[in-house]
Amino acid sequence: MKQPMSYKKWMLAGALLALIGAFFATGLGAMSFSPGTVLRVVFSRIPFARELAQEPSRLEFNMIWKLRIPRVLLGLIIGSALGICGVAMQALVRNKLADPFILGVSSGASATASLFMVFGVFSFFGRYALSLSAFLGALFSIVFVFAMAHVNGRISITRMLLSGVAVAMIMDAVTSFVAVSAPNAFSVYNVSFWLSGSLAGAKWETLALPGAVMLLCGTCLMAQHRALDVLVMGEEAAGSLGVSVRSTQQALMLLSSLLAGVAISVSGSVGFIGMIVPHLSRILAGSSHKRVLPLSALLGGILVVWADVAARMIAAPEEIPVGLLTALIGAPFFLVILKKRPGERTCLNG
Amino acid sequence: MDRIVVERLSYSYGARRVLEDISLRVRAGAFVGIIGPNGSGKSTILKNIYGALTPGRGKILLDGDDIRTLRRRTVAQKMAVVGQENTVPFRFTVREIVSMGRTPYKRLLEPDTPEDARAVDEAMEALGVAELAQRDFSQLSGGEKQRVLIARAFAQQTDLLILDEPTNHLDISFQLQIFEALAASGKTVLAAIHDLNLAALFCTEIYVLDDQSILAHGPPEDMLTSERIRAVFHVVCNVSISPFTGKTSILYRPNTIQTEGTSP
Numbered sequence A: 001m002k003q004p005m006s007y008k009k010w011m012l013a014g015a016l017l018a019l020i021g022a023f024f025a026t027g028l029g030a031m032s033f034s035p036g037t038v039l040r041v042v043f044s045r046i047p048f049a050r051e052l053a054q055e056p057s058r059l060e061f062n063m064i065w066k067l068r069i070p071r072v073l074l075g076l077i078i079g080s081a082l083g084i085c086g087v088a089m090q091a092l093v094r095n096k097l098a099d100p101f102i103l104g105v106s107s108g109a110s111a112t113a114s115l116f117m118v119f120g121v122f123s124f125f126g127r128y129a130l131s132l133s134a135f136l137g138a139l140f141s142i143v144f145v146f147a148m149a150h151v152n153g154r155i156s157i158t159r160m161l162l163s164g165v166a167v168a169m170i171m172d173a174v175t176s177f178v179a180v181s182a183p184n185a186f187s188v189y190n191v192s193f194w195l196s197g198s199l200a201g202a203k204w205e206t207l208a209l210p211g212a213v214m215l216l217c218g219t220c221l222m223a224q225h226r227a228l229d230v231l232v233m234g235e236e237a238a239g240s241l242g243v244s245v246r247s248t249q250q251a252l253m254l255l256s257s258l259l260a261g262v263a264i265s266v267s268g269s270v271g272f273i274g275m276i277v278p279h280l281s282r283i284l285a286g287s288s289h290k291r292v293l294p295l296s297a298l299l300g301g302i303l304v305v306w307a308d309v310a311a312r313m314i315a316a317p318e319e320i321p322v323g324l325l326t327a328l329i330g331a332p333f334f335l336v337i338l339k340k341r342p343g344e345r346t347c348l349n350g
Numbered sequence B: 001m002d003r004i005v006v007e008r009l010s011y012s013y014g015a016r017r018v019l020e021d022i023s024l025r026v027r028a029g030a031f032v033g034i035i036g037p038n039g040s041g042k043s044t045i046l047k048n049i050y051g052a053l054t055p056g057r058g059k060i061l062l063d064g065d066d067i068r069t070l071r072r073r074t075v076a077q078k079m080a081v082v083g084q085e086n087t088v089p090f091r092f093t094v095r096e097i098v099s100m101g102r103t104p105y106k107r108l109l110e111p112d113t114p115e116d117a118r119a120v121d122e123a124m125e126a127l128g129v130a131e132l133a134q135r136d137f138s139q140l141s142g143g144e145k146q147r148v149l150i151a152r153a154f155a156q157q158t159d160l161l162i163l164d165e166p167t168n169h170l171d172i173s174f175q176l177q178i179f180e181a182l183a184a185s186g187k188t189v190l191a192a193i194h195d196l197n198l199a200a201l202f203c204t205e206i207y208v209l210d211d212q213s214i215l216a217h218g219p220p221e222d223m224l225t226s227e228r229i230r231a232v233f234h235v236v237c238n239v240s241i242s243p244f245t246g247k248t249s250i251l252y253r254p255n256t257i258q259t260e261g262t263s264p
Helices: A003-027 A035-044 A058-093 A105-119 A123-149 A157-181 A191-196 A208-223 A225-232 A235-240 A245-267 A273-285 A289-313 A322-339 B042-049 B072-078 B094-105 B114-126 B142-155 B172-185 B196-202 B226-233
Strands: B002-013 B016-027 B031-035 B057-062 B080-082 B160-164 B188-192 B205-210 B213-218 B236-241 B248-253
Touching: A003 A035, A003 A058, A003 A273, A003 A289, A035 A058, A058 A123, A058 A208, A058 A225, A058 A245, A058 A273, A058 A289, A105 A123, A105 A157, A105 A191, A105 A245, A123 A157, A123 A208, A123 A245, A157 A191, A191 A322, A208 A225, A208 A245, A208 A289, A225 A235, A225 A245, A225 A289, A225 B094, A235 A245, A235 B080, A273 A289, A273 A322, A289 A322, B002 B042, B016 B031, B016 B042, B016 B188, B016 B205, B016 B213, B031 B042, B031 B196, B042 B160, B042 B188, B072 B094, B080 B142, B094 B114, B094 B142, B114 B142, B114 B172, B142 B160, B142 B172, B160 B172, B172 B196, B196 B248, B205 B226, B213 B226, B226 B236
Parallel strands: B031 B188, B031 B205, B080 B160, B160 B188
Antiparallel strands: B002 B016, B002 B057, B205 B213, B236 B248
16 A cells, blocks of 8 residues: 555655766766756756856866766667666566577677678668667567577577577677678777667767657556566466567567667667666566566666776776676676576466 | 357367367357366367367357457457466566456556456456565466466456466366356356366366377266276276265276275
């Protein structure tokens, strides 16, 4: 009875904390700025607040307004998108180990995106061609891995992980091949960007599409939260509870490849967020998707923003790709979950 | 009134024929048991009825309508199912699991209503799992899990229930508890049952399945005869009306026990 209340309060507190955190994160990096400076820059853009604070310098304005703030916002968006993408993929395959990175979805998106960058494949999509080509690669990978893992209405974990590995290897090879054969066609988008992710390319213009996709897909998933819960109980159970299993699975594949594809087209593959974040959310709030989805969006945003701060600061003035950092945390996490898989016993009689 | 009618159903897994020309009917208010040896196709019949498998040949009617023409949601509002699989890979509380029984009544984004909460409470009461409400489902014992899944089916508030060996692997106390709850609910029940004595105690009608087809059907006392049990299950037994329960009671005699004079 009292649980929903406290969950809402926690979510509000968490969202507030995330915003405050994002504010402080903005100042941190190879070149650090005090919170006061960040505040001055923000105020200088608000019509009536402008008079309250001292005008920031040109450098401060350019660094904070044009680079840092979009970068932090992009971190929030990408983190949320990857977090809920992980939730959707895990509901689809009924397994905590699913993640766009682990199942080769990121690699698929990177490969088609880099193909587009170099050869202009899919350029008839126009302005959103990069994101769309990444989406198609993601969709291809997820459909392939799901078809491989899906045997008689069940998901074979071994087949799922192995086909994910195979897809990732093929797709990463494509990405590397493309990069080697056309080394000068990449600018910001070099091969390490696709393989290990970075938020360094963030601009205000790059925020709209991933933001919109994240909100749209998040809403679609939230509208289906009951179907997701029920799908986790197994396909037979879901069907007998009135859920149309096939179309829910198709929707999940579509939504997760949209989320992963769009995220990857602006940030490269930031791995393991989609696995760590839903797992933490379930520990904090239980597995009901009504709670897991918003919480994962929140935690994903926080995690990526701070991982990116670390990426900017650890080896300053050089930058470490943020995807390397998340893999450094994520891979051991993956092994821990793989080792203790509770409730995997199946009982079957004829 | 017939709730479920199966007409001349045949089903194969690939080239292997599992069901041949099965016909059965479940009248409103009946407690129908399907008995038969392992692999005789009990589960396959039920899976065809609840849509986990698509019939190869034949027809299945739910309240007179061909079940394949009905929407999943409509079927789920009329018929609840407890299958054999009970793995839940994520951490759900018992109450969350039972609440899933309300899914067929929910529109997109519709929140839980007091009516849902009441249905869930009643279902948990009926199966005696109310005190487990906040426990993690995956940590429960087999008997508790099974009662929770039946409570989920009760929360669906259908008056028709399909159960696939609902008391498999359970202690005798849980077996009785579950069958008592089913009988007390007054719902129409179609269940695959492996324990013949339980079938005798609770069923109003029994279908005997052997070698892919229905061998016979009728009230338990006519179906559970020592001759038939020997023919179908290949065991020697003694069948009597127990003075203790007033119901058919079956005693098995293994080959290791040799007695003189008693007729099998």
